[in-house]
Amino acid sequence: xxxxxxxxxxxxxxxxxxxxxxxxxxxxxxxxxxxxxxxxxxxxxxxxxxxxxxxxxxxxxxxxxxxxxxxxxxxxxxxxxxxxxxxxxxxxxxxxxxxxxxxxxxxxxxxxxxxxxxxxxxxxxxxxxxxxxxxxxxxxxxxxxxxxxxxxxxxxxxxxxxxxxxxxxxxxxxxxxxxxxxxxxxxxxxxxxxxxxxxxxxxxxxxxxxxxxxxxxxxxxxxxxxxxxxxxxxxxxxxxxxxxxxxxxxxxxxxxxxxxxxxxxxxxxxxxxxxxxxxxxxxxxxxxxxxx
Amino acid sequence: xxxxxxxxxxxxxxxxxxxxxxxxxxxxxxxxxxxxxxxxxxxxxxxxxxxxxxxxxxxxxxxxxxxxxxxxxxxxxxxxxxxxxxxxxxxxxxxxxxxxxxxxxxxxxxxxxxxxxxxxxxxxxxxxxxxxxxxxxxxxxxxxxxxxxxxxxxxxxxxxxxxxxxxxxxxxxxxxxxxxxxxxxxxxxxxxxxxxxxxxxxxxxxxxxxxxxxxxxxxxxxxxxxxxxxxxxxxxxxxxxxxxxxxxxxxxxxxxxxxxxxxxxxxxxxxxxxxxxxxxxxxxxxxxxxxxxxxxxxxxxxxxxxxxxxxxxxxxxxxxxxxxxxxxxx
Numbered sequence: 001x002x003x004x005x006x007x008x009x010x011x012x013x014x015x016x017x018x019x020x021x022x023x024x025x026x027x028x029x030x031x032x033x034x035x036x037x038x039x040x041x042x043x044x045x046x047x048x049x050x051x052x053x054x055x056x057x058x059x060x061x062x063x064x065x066x067x068x069x070x071x072x073x074x075x076x077x078x079x080x081x082x083x084x085x086x087x088x089x090x091x092x093x094x095x096x097x098x099x100x101x102x103x104x105x106x107x108x109x110x111x112x113x114x115x116x117x118x119x120x121x122x123x124x125x126x127x128x129x130x131x132x133x134x135x136x137x138x139x140x141x142x143x144x145x146x147x148x149x150x151x152x153x154x155x156x157x158x159x160x161x162x163x164x165x166x167x168x169x170x171x172x173x174x175x176x177x178x179x180x181x182x183x184x185x186x187x188x189x190x191x192x193x194x195x196x197x198x199x200x201x202x203x204x205x206x207x208x209x210x211x212x213x214x215x216x217x218x219x220x221x222x223x224x225x226x227x228x229x230x231x232x233x234x235x236x237x238x239x240x241x242x243x244x245x246x247x248x249x250x251x252x253x254x255x256x257x258x259x260x261x262x263x264x265x266x267x268x269x270x271x272x273x274x275x276x277x278x279x280x281x282x283x284x285x286x287x288x289x290x291x292x
Numbered sequence: 293x294x295x296x297x298x299x300x301x302x303x304x305x306x307x308x309x310x311x312x313x314x315x316x317x318x319x320x321x322x323x324x325x326x327x328x329x330x331x332x333x334x335x336x337x338x339x340x341x342x343x344x345x346x347x348x349x350x351x352x353x354x355x356x357x358x359x360x361x362x363x364x365x366x367x368x369x370x371x372x373x374x375x376x377x378x379x380x381x382x383x384x385x386x387x388x389x390x391x392x393x394x395x396x397x398x399x400x401x402x403x404x405x406x407x408x409x410x411x412x413x414x415x416x417x418x419x420x421x422x423x424x425x426x427x428x429x430x431x432x433x434x435x436x437x438x439x440x441x442x443x444x445x446x447x448x449x450x451x452x453x454x455x456x457x458x459x460x461x462x463x464x465x466x467x468x469x470x471x472x473x474x475x476x477x478x479x480x481x482x483x484x485x486x487x488x489x490x491x492x493x494x495x496x497x498x499x500x501x502x503x504x505x506x507x508x509x510x511x512x513x514x515x516x517x518x519x520x521x522x523x524x525x526x527x528x529x530x531x532x533x534x535x536x537x538x539x540x541x542x543x544x545x546x547x548x549x550x551x552x553x554x555x556x557x558x559x560x561x562x563x564x565x566x567x568x569x570x571x572x573x574x575x576x577x578x579x580x581x582x583x584x585x586x587x588x589x590x591x592x593x594x595x596x597x598x599x600x601x602x603x604x605x606x607x608x609x610x611x612x613x614x615x616x617x618x619x620x621x622x
Contacts, residue, residue, distance in 0.1 A: 075521040087515035091537045091616030104523045
């Protein structure tokens with residue numbers, strides 16, 4: 001198993017008026033080609049920060065990310081991101097949203113017809129062919145997220161980064177989306193890092209679950225390998241003792257962290273661990289500002 | 293009224309027939325009620341007008357104003373006929389002289405009759421649109437730059453904040469002097485007075501557009517910016533594909549505000565500077581002081597209002613055409 005992506009001992013500090021705030025400390029993770037890894041942890045623990053560093057949207061203060069032997073220094077389409085709130089351009093149709101990405105990535109290597117086929121193929125993959133000429137305002141939240149995934153897949157990324165992709169969806173839609181994602185994954189065998197809050201989602205989809213400790217100075221607490229056979233079916237797994245064991249392990253980890261948050265600097269940042277937001281640094285900085 | 297049907301359309305307690313009750317309601321809201329409002333205004337106007345005596349006679353009521361509309365149009369047509377006759381005479385005269393002396397080069401003199409009401413309307417419209425378009429060309433790129441760069445914003449913001457509250461009329465004397473000093477071609481393409489009015493309009497349009505564009509650009513959803521970063525869109529394509537469409541609603545809000553203010557300012561500037569246009573028409577009539585003057589000014593007031601309304605509707609229609617969200621409202 002060769003390492004595709006090496007998240008090598010990264011520290012992440014954000015400057016605040018009260019001095020640097022350490023969001024991540026020594027996060028170290030190696031991910032193999034075709035592996036599906038979930039990051040799970042409490043709100044504000046820095047899961048999104050890890051993802052943003054891998055995406056290149058943030059630069060790690062120490063350590064670095066190495067993809068295919070090359071260090072990541074800036075964002076790029078080979079690390080496509082599926083954002084939590086779809087982030088489709090509202091003035092473009094589903095097709096045009098994917099087209100923007102395809103033109104940018106394959107504009108010089110594919111012909112016009114090839115690009116059109118490729119866009120349609122990706123929309124078909126997420127079952128959105130029927131609504132590809134609709135704008136985001138005209139389709140449901142789940143459909144928007146499907147288009148967001150199609151856009152990311154259309155870039156043919158080496159690593160697909162998903163930031164709580166189904167977090168904003170209702171339970172039923174989320175289940176559909178998870179099944180769709182497993183279907184796509186079975187076909188494409190992408191390397192995926194997904195952030196989630198949802199224990200069932202993590203166990204169902206992942207090859208490995210990375211459990212993060214609470215921030216500040218969050219790091220990797222435990223890593224759980226999920227050795228369930230694929231294809232996985234949620235109904236069959238519900239009675240599977242192994243599945244329930246994995247589930248219990250993750251729950252236990254999260255529960256322990258919640259009751260005994262190992263946060264030495266917590267007093268400096270009141271309410272942070274309870275704030276129901278992802279750990280985007282802007283939010284953290286604002287919290288600090290308000291407290292000051 | 294159909295009282296037996298259960299599901300009848302209701303409007304203010306009345307029961308309307310179920311059949312096309314929506315149409316009836318729409319008719320009442322869009323046609324009948326505005327008509328009632330206009331009629332009430334006309335009534336109030338004519339009653340009040342009869343009770344106001346000025347040194348130029350009674351304040352004009354609706355009928356007097358209507359008469360003047362007719363008169364103004366008549367004057368316009370007569371003026372056009374005179375103009376045509378003038379050019380025909382000139383042509384005939386020149387043809388004759390050429391026939392007598394083949395070496396003679398005919399001179400064409402322009403007709404110099406007084407501008408009619410309609411000419412003044414056209415002049416004002418051309419002025420306001422030119423000034424507005426010039427402002428668009430300056431303000432939108434500037435607004436985008438200011439919105440994109442926090443550094444530039446910090447640098448430019450104080451200047452904008454100081455010049456924004458200045459009435460463009462205060463600029464008028466300066467603009468006039470600067471144009472006189474700099475625009476000194478012997479064969480001018482456009483009149484100096486036109487440039488003065490146009491630049492005044494531009495100055496007043498500039499600030500709302502710069503501010504709204506900058507606010508719109510600076511307020512773009514961070515996720516959309518991240519999408520652009522992940523795609524590695526080059527700067528120009530980023531502006532074209534993400535920044536510009538995302539801020540179109542705010543840009544158009546600024547444009548609509550500007551155009552409304554511009555039209556008001558233009559009339560005032562034309563009055564103040566005696567530049568051709570509807571403002572000059574109003575001022576001339578006021579100085580003229582005939583018994584018809586007030587009615588003619590009132591006619592101009594109505595036309596100014598109506599044109600302002602049409603300009604705003606035009607911008608709204610344009611905004612609806614290009615906006616992807618539904619913020620374009622009345």
